[in-house]
Amino acid sequence: MANKIRVLIVDDIAETRENVRKLLQFESDVEVVGIGRTGMEGIQFAQEMNPDVVLMDINMPDIDGISATEQIRQRSPHIQVVILSVQGDQNYMRRAMLAGARDFLTKPPMGDELISAIKRAGEMAHVEREKSAKQQMAISAMPGSAQGFGGLPAAPQGKIIVVYSPKGGTGCTTIAVNLSIALNNEDTRAVLIDGNLQFGDVAIFVNEHGKNTIIDIAPRVDDLDAEIADEILIKHEASGIRILAAPQRPEMAEKVSPDQFVKVLQFMQRIYSYIVVDTSSILTDVVLSAIDMSNVIVLVTTQEIPAIKNSRLILDLLNTMSIDKERIVFAMNRYDKRVAITPERVGENLKHGIAAAIPFDEKTAVNAVNRGVPFMLDNKSQPIGKGIFALAEIVRARLNVMESGDESPAARR
Known part of the structure; x- marks a missing residue:
C-alpha cells in the first residue's frame, strides 16, 4: 500500500x-x-x-x-x-x-x-x-551545513563578477559578453545574466533576442533545479555560455524584485563557476544587490572626462558601502594612445590603479554588435580581443588571491 x-x-x-x-x-x-x-x-x-x-x-x-x-x-x-x-x-x-x-x-x-x-x-x-x-538526513547530520536551492547539494560556490560603469555608453555590455566567453571553458562554465532589467541588450549582442528571460525564472527561483534552469537559459552554441536575458519590455522589470534577483544569483553559483552580471549605470536596488553580492566588480571607464568624474564618485560610494578595494578591477575601455589622458594618470588621480586597458577598435566592436557575433569568437586575435583576454586573466588572478588569502571582508577593508 x-x-x-x-x-x-x-x-x-x-x-x-x-x-x-x-x-x-x-x-x-x-x-x-x-x-x-x-x-x-x-x-x-x-x-x-x-x-x-x-x-x-x-x-x-x-x-x-x-x-x-x-x-x-x-x-x-x-x-x-x-x-x-x-x-x-x-x-x-x-x-x-x-x-x-x-x-x-x-x-x-x-x-x-x-x-x-x-x-x-x-x-x-x-x-x-x-x-x-x-x-534532510544529511543536513541534520552535518552541523552548520545549509541546504542548496532546488535540491542541489552543497558545492563550491561560483564567483559573481559584476560589470558596472556609472556612465552610460562606456561599453559595459560589450565587455560583459566577451568577458563571459573568455572565462568559459569545459572546467569553468560561465553564465551571463543581464541585470539591466529595463533596457538590457545582452541577448541582442549574441543574436538570441526573443527567447526566455529572467521573468521565466525569478518568480519560481525557490522551486528551481538544474534541469529546469537549463531549459530556461539561452544556450549560445557558438561560445558555450548560457545567458539569462532581461525582460522584453521595460515595464516588466518591476516583476523581478531585488530579493528574487539575489536568489537567482545564489542559485547560479551552485551550477556555474563564473556568473557575469551586466548592469545599468543607474544604481537600482537590483544593481546594488548584485554589487553587494559580487566577488569582483569590473568598474569600467573611458578616457572621457565625464566617465572619469563619475568613476571618482562611484569609488567614493563603494568605499562608503565598505566594499573592499581588492574586489574592484578598474578597467579603461576604448583606450586610444593618441589621447593624452592615460590609464596611469587616471589611476593616480583617482587613487585606484587601472588594472586593464582595452584598446579602441570601433570597427571590430560595432561590427560584432550589429552581426550578433561577439568578437571573442572570430576576432580574438585582434588587440581588442587580447585586451579582453588580459582582463579575464586579471579577474581570475584577483579571485585566486582573494580566495587563497583566506581573509574576511572586514579584514581586507
Whole structure:
C-alpha cells in the first residue's frame, strides 16, 4: 500500500472527474485520494492530502491550471503535475512546463496514455520524496551545513563578477559578453545574466533576442533545479555560455524584485563557476544587490572626462558601502594612445590603479554588435580581443588571491 501512487484529480467538469476516477480504480497501484473542482481547491487539497500526482485541467473558473501548478510546485516540489487541456497549442505546453508540470496531455486522453503518464509522474514523485528525505538526513547530520536551492547539494560556490560603469555608453555590455566567453571553458562554465532589467541588450549582442528571460525564472527561483534552469537559459552554441536575458519590455522589470534577483544569483553559483552580471549605470536596488553580492566588480571607464568624474564618485560610494578595494578591477575601455589622458594618470588621480586597458577598435566592436557575433569568437586575435583576454586573466588572478588569502571582508577593508 505504501508504494501506491496517490492521485488528486482537479477539473471543473463533473463528468471528466468521474470518468478519470472510474478509469483509475482498476489500477491496483494507483489510489485517488481527492477530487477538486477549481484551481484554488487543487492548491488547497494538494497541501492537505500531499498526493504524488495531480491531474490538473488547464481551464477553470477561478484560477487556471498553469497558475495552480506553479503554486503547488512552489510549496511542494515533490508533487508532480500532469496537465490536461483541450488545447494542444505549443505555447500552452511551454507555459505548463515552465510552471513545473511533468507532462501535458490533450483532452480527452487515451486511457493507456493517461495511465502511463500518471505512473511516470508517480515514480518521479517517489524518487523526489526519497531524495528530499536523504538530503534532510544529511543536513541534520552535518552541523552548520545549509541546504542548496532546488535540491542541489552543497558545492563550491561560483564567483559573481559584476560589470558596472556609472556612465552610460562606456561599453559595459560589450565587455560583459566577451568577458563571459573568455572565462568559459569545459572546467569553468560561465553564465551571463543581464541585470539591466529595463533596457538590457545582452541577448541582442549574441543574436538570441526573443527567447526566455529572467521573468521565466525569478518568480519560481525557490522551486528551481538544474534541469529546469537549463531549459530556461539561452544556450549560445557558438561560445558555450548560457545567458539569462532581461525582460522584453521595460515595464516588466518591476516583476523581478531585488530579493528574487539575489536568489537567482545564489542559485547560479551552485551550477556555474563564473556568473557575469551586466548592469545599468543607474544604481537600482537590483544593481546594488548584485554589487553587494559580487566577488569582483569590473568598474569600467573611458578616457572621457565625464566617465572619469563619475568613476571618482562611484569609488567614493563603494568605499562608503565598505566594499573592499581588492574586489574592484578598474578597467579603461576604448583606450586610444593618441589621447593624452592615460590609464596611469587616471589611476593616480583617482587613487585606484587601472588594472586593464582595452584598446579602441570601433570597427571590430560595432561590427560584432550589429552581426550578433561577439568578437571573442572570430576576432580574438585582434588587440581588442587580447585586451579582453588580459582582463579575464586579471579577474581570475584577483579571485585566486582573494580566495587563497583566506581573509574576511572586514579584514581586507
